[in-house]
Each structure stands twice: as C-alpha cells, then as structure tokens.
Amino acid sequence: MQPKPQIGNLPVYQPGKPIEEVKRELGLDQVIKLASNENPYGSSPAVKEAIQAELSNLSLYPDGSAVELTKALARHTGVQENQVIFGCGSDEIIALIARAFLLPGDENIMADQTFSVYKSNADIEGALSVEVPLVDGVHDLNAMLSHVNDRTKIIWVCNPNNPTGTIVSAEELTLFLDRVPGHVMVVLDEAYFEYVTDSSYPNSIPLLSRYSNLVVLRTFSKIYGIASLRVGYGIAQPEVIRLINQVREPFNTSRIGQAAAIAALSDQxxxxxxxxxxxxxxxxxxxxxxxxxxxxxPAHGNFILVDAGRPSKEVFQSLLQKGVIVRAGFEKYPTYIRVTVGSQSQNEIFISVLEQVLGLEKAQVQP
Structure with a gap:
C-alpha cells in the first residue's frame, strides 16, 4: 500500500516517557515525571465526583455536540454557544483546522521551535510550512508577517510558546492582528493560558469580535488536570466553527470527559x-x-526551558537513570531541557538530581 507521499518521512509524535515504563526498564521504585506539563496537583475533587457519577452510563454514546459542556464553557468565557468547538485535546482541533483549510501547495507560518503538531498536520495536508526563527525564544511577529503572501492560509502563534515558555504581549498581538490580511487565519494556541500571571499577557477572547480571522485554542489537559480524558476546545466566529465542525468526527469527546470538564469549570x-x-x-x-x-x-506556562550546558539528550538519560523524566531533543536548543514545574517536593528532588548529573555539587564547594 502506498501512503500519501508527504507522510513517508513524517516523524511520529513522541510523548513524555510514562512513569510505569521507566520503573520497569530501570528497576526503579520511585520516579517523578516532569516531562509532559501535567498538573502535579491532579484535578478538582468535583471532577472525581463527576466521573464517579458517569460510570453508570458507560454503555451510552456521548453527546456528539457536547451541548451541556458548550453551555458551561460559553458562560465561562462570555461567548455564544455557536462559537465553540470541542476536540480530543486541542491538538485534534489543530488537525481539524488543517483538514478544513489547508490544500496541497498552501502555505502556513509558524515559529521554528514551537509545538510540533502544527507542522505535522500541515505536512499531512501537503501544505508548505514556513518556519520563522524565534528571537530570544519569542515569536518574531514582524518576521512572520513578512512571509505572508497570496498562498498563506494560517499563521500559528503558541502563547505561551511551547517549549520556550515565552509570551507575546497584548500590545504586540493586536499590532500584529491589525496587519494580518483577512484571508489569513491566525490560530492563537493558549494551552497554558490559565497559568500566566504577567499583566502584559493578552485577554484574547474579546479580540474575536474585532478579528474575524482569529481562532483561540485552549485545553482542559493542563491546569484543569484531566489530560487523560482529552478535552480541548476552540473559540472563533460562528462561520469558522461551522466549517471546522464539518470535518469533525462524531463522538470525539467522551461522556466522562464532558462531565469532568463541566465540573472542572465549576471549581475556579x-x-x-x-x-x-x-x-x-x-x-x-x-x-x-x-x-x-x-x-x-522566562517561564509563563507550567514549564521552564533551561540550558544544561551539554547535549540535552545526555542530560535526559542521566536524569532518567536517577528516576527523573524531563524533555529534551529540541532542534534549535540542543543543550536545553524542558522541565515541568512540579510540586515543591518534586522540584527539590529535580534540582538535587540535576546537581548530581551536572557535577555542580562538587563545583560549588571548591574555593
């Protein structure tokens, strides 16, 4: 069987190593995972109650339109119900956008070190990805604009950016959106929105009424702590949501996921x-x-990209041997590791192990 030619060399997304696998492979009793930007505090007690209540309905299909969750999220965000779409994580929304809008030969623009799913989905659709270098880890919005042409369909802006953790300010974003042609969709990926405390960070939802080409993505996988249930969402103008919905598979979020997300929203x-x-x-x-x-x-999500000063994959393996899982292998930052911000005890263990791995304990006691 012959696949699409553009997927022949497409890399498979590599998630963070599971705790169970590391314990089994290395014979370790204690392992901490700081690799996938999960919430170390789990999820709200209300979520667990909602899941328990749904267990008697496992034989029933979910609501394909997620009506109750849509109502709850629309109230929470202050948008209309027809402005919302849900997916199996926000990465499915990314895939649906690519499926709905990208044709072979189209162009889409993204940073050169950002969430890899943008490029992989564009590749699947046969679109050309224009990767614009970050500046000090931050999106260079002016440079991204300079690459816009008649073939450009989408610009992806990850804010905070994964893996650098940097942000684009409200002022920078609005100046950028003012200059983006109306035929170009801007997808603002805010998976880590709820973690940001910087006052310059944009309040993006009100911008949707001003920019009809804007799509905002968020998720329940991060601060809400229900990553295993895979619920993400997009908010945009109704016509954009309708078009994305036309390529969405039915029943793409589960009953338990929908119930858990409603409960998560209720516990701010x-x-x-x-x-x-x-x-x-x-x-x-x-x-x-x-x-x-x-x-x-600078870190604005729930992770930090730090320069270990040596090949990151070596540091990753050394940390792994001592029961600490992080992320490494970022092409533009070959000596950097990305560590999720854990609980205080997890953070202290990570620092202690990192000191050992890098040989910094001995270096500090030398005169």
Missing part, C-alpha cells in the same frame, strides 16, 4: 490555587538555576 478556586502554586514553583526553580549558573528562559 482550584484553578487559582494551582496558578499560585505554579508561580511559586517557577520562582523557586529560576532561583535555583541562577544559583547553579544555568541560563533559563
């Missing part, structure tokens, strides 16, 4: 607490990196 106190804990974790880790003489990007 949990979100607030996780945001505060995450900010404290960032402060601790950045202070420790400075103490160790390690450069790190």
């Amino acid at each position: 106190a949990f979100v607030k607490e996780c945001r505060a804990n995450n900010a404290a974790g960032i402060e601790y880790l950045q202070k420790e990196f400075k103490r160790l003489g390690l450069a790190a990007f």
Whole structure:
C-alpha cells in the first residue's frame, strides 16, 4: 500500500516517557515525571465526583455536540454557544483546522521551535510550512508577517510558546492582528493560558469580535488536570466553527470527559490555587538555576526551558537513570531541557538530581 507521499518521512509524535515504563526498564521504585506539563496537583475533587457519577452510563454514546459542556464553557468565557468547538485535546482541533483549510501547495507560518503538531498536520495536508526563527525564544511577529503572501492560509502563534515558555504581549498581538490580511487565519494556541500571571499577557477572547480571522485554542489537559480524558476546545466566529465542525468526527469527546470538564469549570478556586502554586514553583526553580549558573528562559506556562550546558539528550538519560523524566531533543536548543514545574517536593528532588548529573555539587564547594 502506498501512503500519501508527504507522510513517508513524517516523524511520529513522541510523548513524555510514562512513569510505569521507566520503573520497569530501570528497576526503579520511585520516579517523578516532569516531562509532559501535567498538573502535579491532579484535578478538582468535583471532577472525581463527576466521573464517579458517569460510570453508570458507560454503555451510552456521548453527546456528539457536547451541548451541556458548550453551555458551561460559553458562560465561562462570555461567548455564544455557536462559537465553540470541542476536540480530543486541542491538538485534534489543530488537525481539524488543517483538514478544513489547508490544500496541497498552501502555505502556513509558524515559529521554528514551537509545538510540533502544527507542522505535522500541515505536512499531512501537503501544505508548505514556513518556519520563522524565534528571537530570544519569542515569536518574531514582524518576521512572520513578512512571509505572508497570496498562498498563506494560517499563521500559528503558541502563547505561551511551547517549549520556550515565552509570551507575546497584548500590545504586540493586536499590532500584529491589525496587519494580518483577512484571508489569513491566525490560530492563537493558549494551552497554558490559565497559568500566566504577567499583566502584559493578552485577554484574547474579546479580540474575536474585532478579528474575524482569529481562532483561540485552549485545553482542559493542563491546569484543569484531566489530560487523560482529552478535552480541548476552540473559540472563533460562528462561520469558522461551522466549517471546522464539518470535518469533525462524531463522538470525539467522551461522556466522562464532558462531565469532568463541566465540573472542572465549576471549581475556579482550584484553578487559582494551582496558578499560585505554579508561580511559586517557577520562582523557586529560576532561583535555583541562577544559583547553579544555568541560563533559563522566562517561564509563563507550567514549564521552564533551561540550558544544561551539554547535549540535552545526555542530560535526559542521566536524569532518567536517577528516576527523573524531563524533555529534551529540541532542534534549535540542543543543550536545553524542558522541565515541568512540579510540586515543591518534586522540584527539590529535580534540582538535587540535576546537581548530581551536572557535577555542580562538587563545583560549588571548591574555593
């Protein structure tokens, strides 16, 4: 059988190593995973109650239109119900956008080190990806604009950017959107939106009424702590949502996922607490990196990209041997590792193990 020619060399997405696999492979009893930007505090107690209540309905199909979840999210975000679409994680929404709007030969623009799913889905559709270098880890919006032409269909902006953790400010974003031609869709991926505490960060939802070509993506996988249930969403103008819905598979979110997401939305106190804990974790880790003489990007999500000063895959393996899972292998940052901000105890273990791996403990006691 012959596949599409454009997918012959398409890399398979590599998620963070599972804890169980590392324990089995290395014979370890204790492993901490700081690789996939999961919430170390789990999910709201209300989520667990909602899941329990749904267990008697496992034989029933989910609501294919996610009506109750749509109502809850529309109330929460202040948009109309016909402006919302749900997916099996926000990465499915990315795939649906590519399926709905990209043709072979079209162009789409993204940063040269960002969430890899943008490019992989464009590749599947036979579109050309224009990758624009980051500047100090931040999207170069002016340079991205300079690449727009008649063939450009989509510009992807990950904010905060994964893996660098940097943000585009509200002022920068609106100046950019003012200059993007109306035929070009701007997809603003805000998977880490709820973690950001910087006052310059944009409030993007009100921008949807001003820019009809804007799509905002968010997820329940990060701060809401239900990554295993795969619920993400997009918000845009009704006509855009209708077109994306036309290529969506039925029943793409589960009954349990929908119920859990509704419950998660209802507990904003949990979100607030996780945001505060995450900010404290960032402060601790950045202070420790400075103490160790390690450069790190400013962090606005729930992860930090830090320069280990040596090939990152070697550092990854050394940390793995000691039961700490991080992410490495970023093409534009070959000596950097990305570490999820964990609980305080997890952060302390990571720093201790990192010191050992990098040989920094001995270096500090030398006169």
